[in-house]
Amino acid sequence: GAQSVESIRPADIQEIGALINEAPHLRFIITVAPEIEGVRALIEHFRKQIVFSIGHTAADYSDAVAALEWGASHFTHLFNAMTGMHHREPGVVGAALVSAAATAELIADGIHVHPAVLRVATLAMPNRIALVTDAVRAAGMPRGKYKLYDHEFTVTESGGARLGNGTLAGSTLTMQRAVQNMVLATEVPARILGIGDRKGRIAAGYDADLVVLTAKFDVSRVFVRGRELR
Secondary structure: OOHHHHHHOOOOHHHHHHHHHEEEEEEEEEEEEOOOOHHHHHHHHHHEEEEEEOOOOOOOOHHHHHHHHHOOOOOOOOOOOOOOEEEOOHHHHHHHOOOOOOOEEEEEOOOOOOOOOOOOHHHHHHOOOOEOOOOOOOOOOOOOEEEOOOOOEOOOOOOEEOOOOOEEEOOOOOOOHHHOOOOOHHHHHHHOOOOOOOOOOOOOOOOOOOEEOOOOEEEEOOOOOOEEEE
């Protein structure tokens, strides 16, 4: 993806432990590349405290399956920034699609993943897909040039955000637009965060957190625990 190679480094149990101690009330989701030094020890050490997500990785199928066995349970923006699926080398994508319980994210902007492939994922992983936007700071802004860390990227007429070499640099997708394409934005994310017993559904006993959209999928009203925000 658009990550800097200079930022790749071994996993550090002490560093992650310090982050958790700073915010013990939060639920952490950390994306890891299974092939990086120290990742196995990191996952096995924190598997009960952190949701480990496989992503931004050059791992092969066996690496990804091993990471699931270590305790990873999620895949970061499936199909993007990972090894794809080939009939002789299933890659990280294949490990996700055949997993029995792992969850995965999708960027449903029609740019990052072809609509037909989105369909394949939902058929292979029913009730285990969560929408994400992967939005960068240019979301909601007109086409033009913007900065991502030390990189310049361009937002095109279609809404795509690309570096000069054509690499996707995140998206300009908003969640209501993602929902317009696929209705997968609440229940699975709540379950991933461990709050699925009170969030993510409209049902008796659940928090009345609601976003009301217009027919054009613009936000109309917002309720938090039954109270409307104005």
